[in-house]
Amino acid sequence: MNATSADRNYGGRSAPERAARRRAALVDVAVTAMSESRWRSATVASLCGEAQLNKRYFYESFADLDALAMAVIDDISAEVTEAAVVAYVAALQRPQPEQARLAVDAIIGVLGNDCRKARVLLGGAAGTPAVDARRTDAIEGLTGVLIDHARTIHDVRLEVDSLAQTAPAFVIGGTAQAILSWAEGALKVTRDQLAEDLASLWMTLGTSAAEIARARLAEPPGTVDPA
16 A cells, blocks of 8 residues: 555654654744744744744644644643653652752753743743633642642641642742743852752741641640730
């Protein structure tokens, strides 16, 4: 049976490989457009022009512009999560502060070295309501990863305290702002120092939150501070 044009190899690449390269090119130009706040004026034609692709290739990977924007956020979020988890798992035999530092450094490696990605995921680049909701979901997902990690360090019973939710959200928000500021050049520290500082803050806040929660749980219901 003869191979169809869709199955044939061109330039040593299979059809799926060529499609993946076209998808990657579209995602790349979308990252740029979103980071530069040009997304609301972007069109399929303009993005394909930037990617040097025929317009028909857009629809082999994406149904519409929202689908492309969501793919951008999903790809960046997945890259950040994978980098942090891989770094953490590789450091399981090391002290907890070192585990945190390596995980933070991995996140900086993804977002800090490509300001576009930091702006898209952390900087609130303008988008459609659907895209903004997807970004919120991504940040909540990262917060969930941190919550799960905290459970391995602190007493799982502390989940009943509100700090089990508030503290990780606070950490993610502060970490995001610090990395974004560093990526844009406003925060004048080295990458190593940034990772060390953020990891120290993670550990300090986590320990303090756990102590506060334990104290709250130890208080009899209805206890009132005499002061």
